[in-house]
Amino acid sequence: MNRMLTIFKREFRGYFATPVAYVFIVIFLFLTGLFTFYIGSFYERSQADLEPFFRYHPWLYMLLIPAISMRLWSEERKSGTLELLMTLPVSLADAVIGKFLAAWAFTAIALGLTFPLWLTVNYLGNPDNTVIAAGYVGSLLMAGGFLSIGACISALTRNQVVAFVISFVICFAFNLSGFPLVLDFFSGWAPQAVVEAIGSFSFLTHFNSIQKGVIDLRDVIFFATLIALWLYANMLAIEHSKGH
Amino acid sequence: MENLIEVRDLHKSFGSLHAVNGVSLNIRRGEVLGFLGPNGAGKSTTMKMITGFIGPSSGSVSVCGHDVGTAPLAAKEKIGYLPEGAPAYGEMTPAQFLDFIADIRGLSGAGKTARIREVVEKINLGGVINQSIETLSKGFKRRVGLAQAILHDPEVLILDEPTDGLDPNQKHEVRALIREMAPNKAIIISTHILEEVDAVCTRAAIIARGQLLFLGTPAELQARSARHNAVTMNVPASDAAAVTERLGGLPDILRIEPGETLGARQRLTALSRTGNPIFDVVHGALRAGDWAFSELFVEPGHLDEVFRTITTVARAPGEVTHS
Numbered sequence A: 001m002n003r004m005l006t007i008f009k010r011e012f013r014g015y016f017a018t019p020v021a022y023v024f025i026v027i028f029l030f031l032t033g034l035f036t037f038y039i040g041s042f043y044e045r046s047q048a049d050l051e052p053f054f055r056y057h058p059w060l061y062m063l064l065i066p067a068i069s070m071r072l073w074s075e076e077r078k079s080g081t082l083e084l085l086m087t088l089p090v091s092l093a094d095a096v097i098g099k100f101l102a103a104w105a106f107t108a109i110a111l112g113l114t115f116p117l118w119l120t121v122n123y124l125g126n127p128d129n130t131v132i133a134a135g136y137v138g139s140l141l142m143a144g145g146f147l148s149i150g151a152c153i154s155a156l157t158r159n160q161v162v163a164f165v166i167s168f169v170i171c172f173a174f175n176l177s178g179f180p181l182v183l184d185f186f187s188g189w190a191p192q193a194v195v196e197a198i199g200s201f202s203f204l205t206h207f208n209s210i211q212k213g214v215i216d217l218r219d220v221i222f223f224a225t226l227i228a229l230w231l232y233a234n235m236l237a238i239e240h241s242k243g244h
Numbered sequence B: 001m002e003n004l005i006e007v008r009d010l011h012k013s014f015g016s017l018h019a020v021n022g023v024s025l026n027i028r029r030g031e032v033l034g035f036l037g038p039n040g041a042g043k044s045t046t047m048k049m050i051t052g053f054i055g056p057s058s059g060s061v062s063v064c065g066h067d068v069g070t071a072p073l074a075a076k077e078k079i080g081y082l083p084e085g086a087p088a089y090g091e092m093t094p095a096q097f098l099d100f101i102a103d104i105r106g107l108s109g110a111g112k113t114a115r116i117r118e119v120v121e122k123i124n125l126g127g128v129i130n131q132s133i134e135t136l137s138k139g140f141k142r143r144v145g146l147a148q149a150i151l152h153d154p155e156v157l158i159l160d161e162p163t164d165g166l167d168p169n170q171k172h173e174v175r176a177l178i179r180e181m182a183p184n185k186a187i188i189i190s191t192h193i194l195e196e197v198d199a200v201c202t203r204a205a206i207i208a209r210g211q212l213l214f215l216g217t218p219a220e221l222q223a224r225s226a227r228h229n230a231v232t233m234n235v236p237a238s239d240a241a242a243v244t245e246r247l248g249g250l251p252d253i254l255r256i257e258p259g260e261t262l263g264a265r266q267r268l269t270a271l272s273r274t275g276n277p278i279f280d281v282v283h284g285a286l287r288a289g290d291w292a293f294s295e296l297f298v299e300p301g302h303l304d305e306v307f308r309t310i311t312t313v314a315r316a317p318g319e320v321t322h323s
Helices: A001-016 A020-039 A055-071 A070-077 A080-087 A091-112 A115-126 A128-152 A161-176 A180-187 A192-200 A204-211 A216-242 B042-048 B072-078 B096-104 B111-124 B139-148 B168-183 B194-200 B218-223 B237-248 B279-289 B303-312
Strands: B005-013 B017-028 B031-035 B057-064 B080-081 B157-160 B188-189 B203-208 B209-216 B231-236 B255-263 B265-272 B295-296
Touching: A001 A020, A001 B237, A020 A091, A020 A115, A055 A070, A055 A091, A055 A204, A055 B295, A055 B303, A070 A080, A070 A091, A070 A128, A070 A161, A070 A216, A080 A091, A080 A216, A080 B080, A080 B168, A080 B279, A091 A128, A115 A128, A115 B017, A115 B080, A128 A161, A128 A204, A128 B080, A161 A204, A180 A192, A180 B157, A180 B231, A192 B203, A204 A216, A204 B111, A204 B279, B005 B188, B005 B295, B017 B042, B017 B188, B017 B203, B017 B209, B031 B042, B031 B168, B031 B194, B042 B057, B042 B157, B072 B080, B072 B255, B080 B139, B080 B209, B096 B111, B111 B139, B139 B157, B139 B255, B157 B209, B188 B194, B194 B218, B194 B303, B203 B218, B203 B303, B209 B303, B218 B303, B231 B237, B231 B279, B237 B265, B237 B279, B279 B295
Parallel strands: B031 B188, B031 B203, B080 B157, B157 B188
Antiparallel strands: B005 B017, B005 B057, B203 B209, B231 B265, B231 B295, B255 B265
8 A cells, every 4th residue: 555655656746757747737728728618608608507618528538638648557668667666566456556546646636727617607607516516526537437548558558659549549439439420330230238338338428427416326336447447457468568 | 594596497488489498596695696698598587587577487486485476575575676777767866766666665764764875875876866867877877776776775686787888987886886785695697798707796607598507606617618727828939839849748738729929929828638727737848848938827717718608509408507
């Protein structure tokens, strides 16, 4: 546990030791603003909520989270520090979880820095703040889901660009799996149960229900299980990569 | 003395490549084992298995009584390891990096601060302690790696090419450091530099094509040289033929090899037929012939020659020389 915390701290500070953190945060805030005000028509709707803000998070994360996660393990593999880390008295689970939590905490900071929007909507009207709080929780859970995918993919390659592209595609698929675009592809031939199962993997569906203000245990369990499974796959990927 | 490292019949295959093929070793406290071998011989792979980075295909390793396969964390706590190329987190400074390693190693409080200061002083990192590691020279990076490996004063030290990329002064310092630490630890170093075996090792292991081909003291390794106990002399060039004929006829001498010509003088080397000392024989013969020799010294044997012989001669699998 202490060692996981040590890994977490090193990793978390690492974001701020390079321009990565600042570039990411600035781009994230810029894009959330852009989507909220221009595409989401925050003012024109004249409604005191943050729906136009949260609506685009799945799409933003799909692009930005792989940029955070791509270096998580591929950099360790490329620079040889994986060998150093794995010969320190640290369990693989401590290392995988510590690094994941650091990336997640960093994303939480970026998300937290959108707080002026929350203040603004309170200044302009009387929003239901519990719905907004639920939106933030849902957004963070979803970010964790995307991050766990990116972390696992990053462990499969030494090349950060490859990690980015593959993570992006997988995140895209998880976003779209509830859409006709994906479901129609299966509904013609696959059993209904399979189609529904694929549809139920959609981040959008789970996020939307949380974002409406209802933190359903099933949605939380969905993201928690998804994160656990991808991190487990991450461990297998590291174990596999060590021999090569 | 107790064995701190026990390696039993280690095998490792990568696909069809049999990288390590039945290596067994025991290393006691106070021993420094020099791991020699051509590139790709299996040195690094063996070290990666001893330190628990990769698991063996078969065989086992125990470090201070902890099996690396079944109790990896307990074993890793006992080991200090400098991986090949001395990897470190480039964006960190040596101070931050050593602090991180100390935390992972369970050092804390005043003990941690004191130990980091001690190691920084010992390894001479003071001048670069607050520069990011990626901006450091190769020599300093290597030293950061060494500092990291010895930070928790481990009983077992595994160093993969600790002096690679260092200048002669730095090499000398690192060797002195290894010698200083040696009495209380079991140390394995891998190296390409044969003189290093003489300088710091109490035992040498030669590995090629995944097999242990020699295990013994550096002196025993030298004794396998054809030039071991050979005697080199410097005689007038005009006498060279006569000396060669006279010495070549002696029963203890295998043959005479001509060396460099230095103006009007010529170096000759007499090889011992049995490997036993022949200095007195040569000396006596030169005196008896009244030849004006100006140099006369015993060759210790050439390690690089032995190394080439051992690693290039094809051997039957499993044939290991224990001297």
